[in-house]
Amino acid sequence: MWIPTEHEKYGVVIASFRGTVPYGLSLEIGDTVQILEKCDGWYRGFALKNPNIKGIFPSSYVHLKNACVKNKGQFEMVIPTEDSVITEMTSTLRDWGTMWKQLYVRNEGDLFHRLWHIMNEILDLRRQVLVGHLTHDRMKDVKRHITARLDWGNEQLGLDLVPRKEYAMVDPEDISITELYRLMEHRHRKKDTPVQASSHHLFVQMKSLMCSNLGEELEVIFSLFDSKENRPISERFFLRLNRNGLPKAPDKPERHCSLFVDLGSSELRKDIYITVHIIRIGRMGAGEKKNACSVQYRRPFGCAVLSIADLLTGETKDDLILKVYMCNTESEWYQIHENIIKKLNARYNLTGSNAGLAVSLQLLHGDIEQIRREYSSVFSHGVSITRKLGFSNIIMPGEMRNDLYITIERGEFEKGGKSVARNVEVTMFIVESSGQTLKDFISFGSGEPPASEYHSFVLYHNNSPRWSELLKLPIPVDKFRGAHIRFEFRHCSTKEKGEKKLFGFSFVPLMQEDGRTLPDGTHELIVHKCEENTNLQDTTRYLKLPFSKGILLGNNNQAMKATKESFWITSFLCSTKLTQNGDMLDLLKWRTHPDKITGCLSKLKEIDGSEIVKFLQDTLDTLFGILDENSQKYGSKVFDSLVHIINLLQDSKFHHFKPVMDTYIESHFAGALAYRDLIKVLKWYVDRITEAERQEHIQEVLKAQEYIFKYIVQSRRLFSLATGGQNEEEFRCCIQELLMSVRFFLSQESKGSGALSQSQAVFLSSFPAVYSELLKLFDVREVANLVQDTLGSLPTIVHVDDALQAVKLQCIGKTVESQLYTNPDSRYILLPVVLHHLHMHLQEQKDLIMCARILSNVFCLIKKNSSEKSVLEEIDVIVASLLDILLRTILEITSRPQPSGSTMRLQFQDVTGEFVACLLSLLRQMTDRHYQQLLDSFNTKEELRDFLLQIFTVFRILIRPEMFPKDWTVMRLVANNVIITTVLYLSDALRKNFLNENFDYKIWDSYFYLAVIFINQLCLQLEMFTPSKKKKVLEKYGDMRVTMGCEIFSMWQNLGEHKLHFIPALIGPFLEVTLIPQPDLRNVMIPIFHDMMDWEQRRSGNFKQVEAKLIDKLDSLMSEGKGDETYRELFNSIIPLFGPYPSLLKKIERETWRESGVSLIATVTRLMERLLDYRDCMKMGEVDGKKIGCTVSLLNFYKTELNKEEMYIRYIHKLYDLHVKAQNFTEAAYTLLLYDELLEWSDRPLREFLTYPMQTEWQRKEHLHLAIIQNFDRGKCWENGIILCRKIAEQYESYYDYRNLSKMRMMEASLYDKIMDQQRLEPEFFRVGFYGKKFPFFLRNKEFVCRGHDYERLEAFQQRMLNEFPHAIAMQHANQPDETIFQAEAQYLQIYAVTPIPESQEVLQREGVPDNIKSFYKVNHIWKFRYDRPFHKGTKDKENEFKSLWVERTSLYLVQSLPGISRWFEVEKREVVEMSPLENAIEVLENKNQQLKTLISQCQTRQMQNINPLTMCLNGVIDAAVNGGVSRYQEAFFVKEYILSHPEDGEKIARLRELMLEQAQILEFGLAVHEKFVPQDMRPLHKKLVDQFFVMKSSLGIQEFSACIQASPVHFPNGSPRVCRNSAPASMSPDGTRVIPRRSPLSYPAVNRYSSSSLSSQASAEVSNITGQSESSDEVFNMQPSPSTSSLSSTHSASPNVTSSAPSSARASPLLSDKHKHSRENSCLSPRERPCSAIYPTPVEPSQRLLFNHIGDGALPRSDPNLSAPEKAVNPTPSSWSLDSGKEAKNMADGGKLISPPVPPRPTQTASPARHTASVSPSPAGRSPLKGSVQSFTPSPVEYHSPGLISNSPVLSGSYSSGISSLSRCSTSETSGFENQVNEPSAAPLGSGPGYGGGGSEEPVRKESKTPPPYSVYERTLRRPVPLPHSLSIPVTAEPPALPPKPLAARSGHLENGTRRTDPGPRPRPLPRKVSQL
8 A cells, every 4th residue: 555655755766767567657877756655665756857757666776865845745845955065966967967968969079078077076076075074174175166166067058157155055035135146246256357366476496407517516596586676575495406407305395396475466577586596516616626625615606587577477387497697707796686687698608508497487376375275286295485585565463483684795804915815705603692503593595404504605816705695594582682693704725725714703793782683784893803723612702892883882992903804794683572673672661761751652653563563462561551650641642652553553564463452452451440541532632623723643543443442442341340330320421422522523514624524534434343342331222322323413415525425335334234233123223324325325326336235235134034023114114215216226327328348347237236136125025014005105196107117117127138147047036036026016006096097008008018028038938948947946936927927917907998008019019928838828818819809899890900910020029939839729729728718719709700800810820830930941051942932932921811011022032032042043033023013113212121222212123123134144034134124224215314225235135145145954843742741831732843953853853852851751653642641740742853834835836946045935934834644544455555555644733933933833723634545646746747847957958067867867767667667556546446436536547647648758858858968978878768768658558759859958938848737626635735745756766765673684684785786776776665663762763654565575675575576566656655654754865865876787887987976877766665875875885886976176165964964984884784774763754845845855854854754755856856966065954955957167077086085074064055157047938848738737736836946056965864974
């Protein structure tokens, strides 16, 4: 049974649990769980990371932890009872964990690794804390480290700043907001501005001396030198080096490392230098022989100098090499460092070029303890400390020092009877009074232990040596008295013995007889002569002698016989125990000389402060002793002396002695009667203030009042203790009187002179320090009243100068910070006076920083939720006094411009922040009663109105993002909580006072506006938070947005008819609120829209305003990225949503105006769908079709459904920008045209809009025209550009602006030139179906036709679409999908190529129009597209498949023509028509006849340089016919059974018969033309063709034509032999118009591609063999595969798509039996007989087919290298449907039978890239079928191409590009695509250029070229079209051609496109293409 747990409430998962049992809860190791119930070793509960999912888990998997439970029961909350730092660490590390992984994903490696290290450090520290074995100090240290690292990580990851107090997180509810602000500010500042350290330390490490001429030991002496004052400022750091220049004691770091401590900031300047003096220890002369002298001397060696400025950058100087200069003239040694500093180093030599002193230097900042912590390694290894000379800047009371510094300066000695000067060495000893030498008290410097004696260095032959060596003598105080220093002078001989001879001595006592020590300064000592053997051990013998020339006594004159010799030393005492000052000694010994007391007291002020503080206690005892002795006489003097000492301690140098004085007062002071005198003198001074002219001394007294009061109070306490509290009343009266005098002096106004106000300022600055003293004797209330009276007596602000105002405020500030103010009783007394002064200052907006600080302190003391009566009363007072002025102040300072300086700006932000924190604190403390009192306190409604407006405005300011730094979420949430609470209180006042007749729009508007921006704040969008943060916020504050939303709703309902004032203004703001993805909030807000519509409907009968505003706002909000899918559903859902409010639509449906309401909701929903799609698309990076499509959808919606012109224009420009970015220039032009159409040629002024300036409508339209023309030009849509050029030219003409007119006409002319000269690629068109619910709304379940990019084929297009929709599935068939696909929660794409059907045929049908003109009309302004699908109806005749092969022709009609404002448009309508086999046969023959006529015409008019295309075309038709081509049609349609069973087809059969006869006539005429132009080597082929033609005629039953065939050129006036035409029934074409298909079996010269999926590898090999070796060309071309079944996603290309009944072996089809191999009836195959669709691809282009024609009959002569391939080829039958062009190319290369033709010189124009995309591979490839196989192709339905497209059929639509060729391509072009392939480049894109008969005269065929160059892509792209010379155009002759008239003349309307075509332009050479190169 499950039992609720009592103690087991909280645990951590220690092993992962998969939750596989029923109700099991899946847990990961490390998860924290809250336990609800337990049962037999199992717990039930939930993981804290996901509290909604509850389940069971084994108790053994959980480690329990202590926790306390809040709110026991259903909503209990468990808080672990561990250290708060541990809790924070754990949760923070969890949050960091996920973010850390994201850093890796985002490739932010640096932060990733740094964070990893920090996390590991925190985990280590966490372990230490958890173990719990740390000392208290160590624990503090660890926590400090942890919090520092947590803060660093949070800052790096952009997380919130955590407020902390003593390392623990602070709950903002437990402290006042001002305190919270300070904590945040402190942490923020700490982060921003490092505190400047006041003390600095220099670390020096000596590494080595690099010098070539070493060999002797060295002493190196470092010190710091002030070049400005020319004196050393530090002691010396002394170390010894061995003979190699390395430290002598490397194992003792303190011997070669030192820290120069206590450098003040003033000493970090560039004229402070590190000086290094080097002394060698050895022979007198550096070059002396070793045996010359065995005695060692200290001798100068060199000096180095470095400015400290080099270290100020903060970098460690690790291996610094200091140049060492050697001293040439030893007499200057004492100042060598000065000379080097002064750059006078030319007189010194360097020790060597690469020599120097290697040192490591580093400047450290902070106090010495901090340095010890941070650089613990330095101290643990050992480092010597080098002090500053003398006391440091701050003298610490406990510091014990007794150091005497002696500098051996110089000496003056006589020669002593020698011819040369002496070599003098000084030896120094310290001798105590007993005569014994003191051991180890001479310090040469830090780093070296003290010695007992000192030997100076020796200067060679110098009687006036200057040493300047500094020594420190740390002699103990007890040894000082009676001790003296003795100096002995010796001459050092350089002779062999090297003996040192004593010749004199000097001495100096350390202390004088009166107790004073040796005074500081330079002393000239007497040199007493003596002999070598003189015994100086007996000190009594010489101590009686005079020692200094300065103090010679008269009676000793005779002793001074030789006074010429002198010795100078400088002494400096640094002692805390001894004094050199006689006055000080006199004062301390006042009892011995009572008569000197007055003088001593007077001289006290002249004594140095350091002397006084050294003897502070003794001095104070002396003063109070004198006062007790004779207070009358010395009272005033003692008082002044006391004031002097007290003020001395204010000096920063002695500041630390204040505790010494405090200790003295507490423990040693004994003047029980002193208080009377002190009060009396103090009052006397205060009374004299107003009259005194000189106030300096009085100000000194006032400055010292704190300690004077301390003495007074302590004295009184001592008196009370001694007397039992006598004279208490008298004492009180004295104090009262004293304060009365003070009040009087404070109330005086300074008249002219500032002295009085200065005294007032001095008094006020030190007065608050007195409070605590008074409290020791008086009751709190008494003191508070005294202080209140005193502060209350200050003059009013108006009459006081600024300096005093500031001091007065500081006094108030100190009062608030004082102990007195913390007591509630005294606080209540003091608060009014504090508030009074604050109010005055805030009123004047003065001293705001101080005011803010005081206010903060006031509120810090008032804790949250303190319901004590005193606190409530205080709040009353503060609200009454300050709330209004506080609001005004915040408004004032936030409206000021921010100061520019960074420090000023920080200060400004601080002040603003502090005032805001004060306001929030105040509002948080206010209760219902306070609010009620506040609202009642307003006398009029205007006052209340002003107040409410003011507070709402302030709240809006507080909500601003910049109010607090971005990581202050804690502060923001607290502020929001206070704001919402206050708003809830104030909304009641709004309802009561400003509704109905008192309605005030402004205040209500301000209220709603505040509520909206409150809800929209970033810091309240909980959806963006991490789960843990969201949970914390919800637990503490709930979702404040919902609370405010409910308040908005409630207030809106109260408005009644006043709602109309807010319609439509509030629609936008409210809409913004509903876009927040919070269901409860939305449910609250949506009904308000219903209400708005209802009220608007009542007012104006419609809600157009609501609608307009709603739509505008929706657009702007969506583009900002707000809103989501659920929102749309919410808006239109009919099912009531959860929450108290039904959906909007449901509400509307109850209304009378439901129809228009529902319509609006529908419109808004549809708009939202589009806007959401637009927003989602725009989030992506690159421009793609989806973005453009989405923008088009939105743009059309604004125009058609909403009629919002401005929005429409905005989106036009957004779309334009997208097009330009994607380089869709034609579409960009069409897009701008939309805006252009809205404008007229008028002078109406237009405002500035988007990027357009203010201008007239005419100017803007002109600007647009020019931009559009430019885009049409860049998009090669020059025809459209010309139309616009004409329009704008008309305008220029009408304004007589001939200059611009001329330019426009020139532009127009240039566009015409471009049409004729430049190549254009014909794009392919693809039909795309988007099925499934996952597509964006504007695509969902719709089909589109898309215009492909240049060179883009089907597979590339399909790949692009799949990239744009990565989740889409490509459908594998072309059938219309069913409903399940439409409704699927997925994305399906169905793609295949379609054929464009030009609307206007006029240009295309006209002869003589160049192809580069026609090409434009074939692919522009296309509304209609089609694709064909062949299928069998009825029983399939295996002998002749044409009998049952039908074609299903689907026509697609678009909503707009392509190209347009988009590359794709939706299909509006689709029509499906079935074409019978007979109609198909007619279409095929018509196309082939048209093609033949065109070629013959071109050949006649010599448009073709090469006759090969005509040869191949004739060969293809005649040979196919002989082999049974047209006979198949005869078999199928001319038999009796067919005619009887299809009586309605009579006319069609007749038409077919006519076409066959017409073909025969054309062929006969063609052979005649061919004979005339055929080259000699092609004669055998011509003869064969003539023979076969007669066989063909006989098969058709034709004997002879009535007219003979002329061999001379014959012209076709209409582009074809004249044949009479009969009308044919319209039913023949599915469109009702006679449309000639682009391709038909009859029309194909030969080649069709194999389907990879239907050809076996064996078949491929067979093809390879046949193409290379077959005996007759017929067999090669009678191949046919079975219908391809490859799908869209097939990896094979499904190219072939027409089934013929040719023999199967020839077709290489494994599906047909061998018995058909002999059948030669292929020529009449119809494309309708085999499937052709996405699955059954279309046949290939003529170029591919024609290449196959080359392969022809192996028996034909092929050896002539001068022949191009087409000339060598024999025309095969036209019906081989299935060989793949890629394979063909390979097969040809493999077979070696076909050599690429030589390339003649070409004009430098770009060829049609489409046609040449796949060339013959330059190198022969293997013959295996695999190698010849084709890369995958996605099939496409057959395209239908209009007759107008015939001439350029080789590559249109899906055929070339996609592997899906069109079955019904027009026949005429098939051969024309190859006629002159060698010479003519293309003039139109995608193979649709003009005919091939290019420049015969200009470019003769280069037949002599033997080796054909490879067709590289580069070559292909360089071919450009050449304008057709006039001489090559077809001349119109009156003479009719020699052929008999055509029987069906009346049918010209159907044939004109196919028959009137002449190809005057040059044509590109179509090449077989490998699919892999597409």
